[in-house]
Amino acid sequence: MLVHVNSRSNVVSIAADACSVSVTDADRVAAVQRALPSEECVQNLAHVFGLLADPGRLRLISALLEGGEMCVCDLAAATGQSMSAASHALRLLRADRVVKVRRAGRMAYYRLADSHVRMLFDLAITHVGHEDGEHGDG
Amino acid sequence: MLVHVNSRSNVVSIAADACSVSVTDADRVAAVQRALPSEECVQNLAHVFGLLADPGRLRLISALLEGGEMCVCDLAAATGQSMSAASHALRLLRADRVVKVRRAGRMAYYRLADSHVRMLFDLAITHVGHEDGEHGDG
DNA sequence: TACACATATGAGCAATCGTTCAATCGTTTC
DNA sequence: GAAACGATTGAACGATTGCTCATATGTGTA
Numbered sequence: 085m086l087v088h089v090n091s092r093s094n095v096v097s098i099a100a101d102a103c104s105v106s107v108t109d110a111d112r113v114a115a116v117q118r119a120l121p122s123e124e125c126v127q128n129l130a131h132v133f134g135l136l137a138d139p140g141r142l143r144l145i146s147a148l149l150e151g152g153e154m155c156v157c158d159l160a161a162a163t164g165q166s167m168s169a170a171s172h173a174l175r176l177l178r179a180d181r182v183v184k185v186r187r188a189g190r191m192a193y194y195r196l197a198d199s200h201v202r203m204l205f206d207l208a209i210t211h212v213g214h215e216d217g218e219h220g221d222g
Numbered sequence: 223m224l225v226h227v228n229s230r231s232n233v234v235s236i237a238a239d240a241c242s243v244s245v246t247d248a249d250r251v252a253a254v255q256r257a258l259p260s261e262e263c264v265q266n267l268a269h270v271f272g273l274l275a276d277p278g279r280l281r282l283i284s285a286l287l288e289g290g291e292m293c294v295c296d297l298a299a300a301t302g303q304s305m306s307a308a309s310h311a312l313r314l315l316r317a318d319r320v321v322k323v324r325r326a327g328r329m330a331y332y333r334l335a336d337s338h339v340r341m342l343f344d345l346a347i348t349h350v351g352h353e354d355g356e357h358g359d360g
Numbered sequence: 361t362a363c364a365c366a367t368a369t370g371a372g373c374a375a376t377c378g379t380t381c382a383a384t385c386g387t388t389t390c
Numbered sequence: 391g392a393a394a395c396g397a398t399t400g401a402a403c404g405a406t407t408g409c410t411c412a413t414a415t416g417t418g419t420a
Contacts, residue, residue, distance in 0.1 A: 106366090107299045108329075112289055116300040119288040121347070126277045126284070128350040129343075134275035138378075139268045143258055150257040151250055156397060161245045162254040169379060171398055190387040190396045191246075200349040204342060205267075209259070211338040212266040244396090276408075294367060307409060309368055328366045328417040 135180055136204065140165050141173045148183065149202055153195040273318055274342065278303050279311045286321065287340055291333040 107113050121129070135141060143163035147154065151162070160170035174194055177183040182201055186193045196202070245251050259267070273279060281301035285292065289300070298308035312332055315321040322335045334340070 106295055108293055108296055108366095112292070113296050113300045116285045116289040116292070116296075120281055120284050120300070123277075125347070125350065126280050129346050130275050130277045130280055132346050132350055133271050133280075134377090137268050137272035137275045139261075139264045140378080142264050142268055142271075146258050146264075147254045151254040154250070154254070155246055157244055158246055158251050158254075162251045162258070166380075167397070168381080168399090171396095172378080175398080187397095192397060198349065200345055204345050204349070207338055207341050207345065208267050208270050209263070211336065211342070212263065212270055246396095272407090278408080304410075305367075306369090306411080309366095310408075313368075325367095330367060 132180060135176060135182060136201075136208075138173070140169060141177060142205075144170065144173055144177065145182070145196070145201060145205060148194060148196045149205065153186070153193050155191045155193050159194065270318060270320075273314060273320060274339075274346075276311070278307060279315060280343075282308065282311055282315065283320070283334070283339060283343060286332060286334045287343065291324070291331050293329045293331050297332065 120126070136145070140163060143165075144159055147159055147162045151158075154162070156170055156174065157167055159174070160167045163170065165173075174183060174185075178185060178194075181197050183194050184197045186195070258264070274283070278301060281303075282297055285297055285300045289296075292300070294308055294312065295305055297312070298305045301308065303311075312321060312323075316323060316332075319335050320339055321332045324331045324333070
């Protein structure tokens with residue numbers, strides 16, 4: 085399994101992207117490269133995590149976790165942001181199927197679309213070491 | 223449970239942050255607000271998700287998931303980025319205890335620090351609908 | 361000592377993000 | 391029809407991000 089490509093000036097370019105980076109264990113590198121998710125998958129993943137990387141959107145999600153289904157103005161009030169900001173944020177969440185809308189007259193009621201988000205949320209809270217977590221069984 | 227605060231010009235400001243947003247169900251809003259994670263918790267959460275919101279860092283994590291423990295230059299080669307970019311990225315991951323370093327001579331070997339990340343990763347892949355996922359049991 | 365090497369880091373810059381402001385759309389009420 | 395209202399959207403602007411380039415640090419080797 086050892087292939088030693090690190091003797092001097094013995095530079096091997098592995099990825100098309102990498103501009104000749106030297107490698108110590110070429111087999112391992114090649115194996116890892118083969119196992120990496122596709123570019124598209126990585127992009128989607130990054131996109132989803134990016135959605136959760138904003139306090140405002142996180143509060144929105146947390147509110148929906150607790151409140152079940154809420155209109156935009158209540159969500160805005162509960163999460164402490166303007167209705168415009170909330171609407172922009174909900175638009176992003178909607179585009180990636182994190183939340184769903186139900187329209188009734190001039191109101192728009194939002195709710196979470198799938199349970200992955202709750203798990204993602206709780207798992208991440210576990211990671212950061214929560215001192216709080218009242219969204220148990222709303 | 224219904225409190226009707228939405229009759230005209232009857233605007234109630236709930237959060238200190240919110241600049242008087244009207245509310246349709248004040249009780250619900252108040253309850254949801256009480257249940258929200260603390261500001262600090264939300265910030266930490268957003269920060270952690272932010273770490274995972276970059277394709278380069280995601281590939282790094284995926285590589286470590288598969289490869290176990292790898293040096294910076296192998297990680298750079300496997301994930302298709304420059305060593306500088308990889309080092310910068312690993313620094314961020316290290317600061318938030320997502321990865322750990324082991325130094326041996328002039329090499330630095332990185333590995334994942336906790337299992338939450340793997341779960342986060344797999345859960346998110348489930349959400350986006352993976353067409354790929356070869357990081358099963360490196 | 362001097363050099364090569366693996367890694368780390370700071371500055372700078374282009375790109376992206378999140379907010380606010382203003383305008384708009386569709387619905388309800390008068 | 392007109393006005394009020396909830397929600398949506400686009401533009402603009404400041405803040406943040408992630409890269410590259412250049413340089414620094416520390417280790418192994420001649």
